[in-house]
Amino acid sequence: xxxxxxxxxxxxxxxxxxxxxxxxSTISGNEYVYWYRQIHSQGPQYIIHGLKNNETNEMASxxxxxxxKSSTLILPHATLRDTAxxxxxxxxxxxxxxxxTFGTGTRxxxxx
Amino acid sequence: xxxxxxTPKHLITATxxxxxxxxxxxxxxxxxxxxQQSLDQGLQFLIQYYNGEERAKGNILERFSxxxxxxxxxxxxxxxxxxGDSALYFCASSPGSLGANVLTFGAxxxxxxx
Numbered sequence: 001x002x003x004x005x006x007x008x009x010x011x012x013x014x015x016x017x018x019x020x021x022x023x024x025s026t027i028s029g030n031e032y033v034y035w036y037r038q039i040h041s042q043g044p045q046y047i048i049h050g051l052k053n054n055e056t057n058e059m060a061s062x063x064x065x066x067x068x069k070s071s072t073l074i075l076p077h078a079t080l081r082d083t084a085x086x087x088x089x090x091x092x093x094x095x096x097x098x099x100x101t102f103g104t105g106t107r108x109x110x111x112x
Numbered sequence: 113x114x115x116x117x118x119t120p121k122h123l124i125t126a127t128x129x130x131x132x133x134x135x136x137x138x139x140x141x142x143x144x145x146x147x148q149q150s151l152d153q154g155l156q157f158l159i160q161y162y163n164g165e166e167r168a169k170g171n172i173l174e175r176f177s178x179x180x181x182x183x184x185x186x187x188x189x190x191x192x193x194x195x196g197d198s199a200l201y202f203c204a205s206s207p208g209s210l211g212a213n214v215l216t217f218g219a220x221x222x223x224x225x226x
Contacts, residue, residue: 034214043114043202043217044155093213098206099145099168100215102155 004088009107012082018075020106022088025069032093033064034100035073037084044087044102047073078110115139116218118203124224130191133221135203137184143167143208144186145215146178150199161186162208193225 005023012018024033034049048055048062050071055062061074075082087105091098115138125131137144146158157170161180172178175193180186190197200222204215 036215038155041200041220041222043116043204043219044215045114046214046216049214098143098208098213099157099160099170100204101157102147104154 006106018078020073034089039084118218133188137205141205145204147202
């Protein structure tokens with residue numbers, strides 16, 4: 001799996017958009033970008049994934065640059081409940097051996 | 113509720129003892145993964161099973177073992193426990209086949225070794 005680089009921490013005001021960056025300059029053509037988050041001591045929660053097109057679901061949007069070397073997770077209207085550690089993971093999704101390798105992630109603090 | 117069930121939620125035991133953690137995957141998922149998260153540490157991959165067979169191994173100690181049964185539930189056995197084994201243990205499951213293969217995590221089992 002390609003290595004990812006994320007800022008260790010970020011702050012965001014409640015109601016504002018939270019933009020979490022991720023660098024994955026060594027990503028290969030068949031690797032997808034996945035985002036998970038872990039709210040204090042709970043099990044990690046899947047947020048979104050994508051290959052090269054921008055993706056949006058009910059939780060967030062994922063913007064992937066054209067060269068695929070970086071991406072941004074966008075939480076459009078952050079709430080206090082979005083305070084968590086956010087993990088950007090790059091991996092090939094298919095096959096029967098497809099574990100996730102978690103890095104240190106970005107600790108997002110949403111404040112009033 | 114993620115659909116992945118882990119028991120027990122909490123477990124307190126003594127050094128040298130042996131414990132078993134249990135995981136029931138989401139309905140229809142064939143792959144089960146085990147992760148360890150020590151206090152203020154990252155999530156460390158331990159081992160993965162797919163339809164009863166071991167598929168990938170991470171930093172799992174020799175004192176730890178796991179298996180996946182025909183009904184697809186999995187057990188993680190931790191023996192000769194040490195203080196440093198105190199951690200959250202998460203189980204995840206995935207379809208394990210084609211497609212996005214998203215992992216769904218359980219709520220975890222918190223092990224405290226005294």
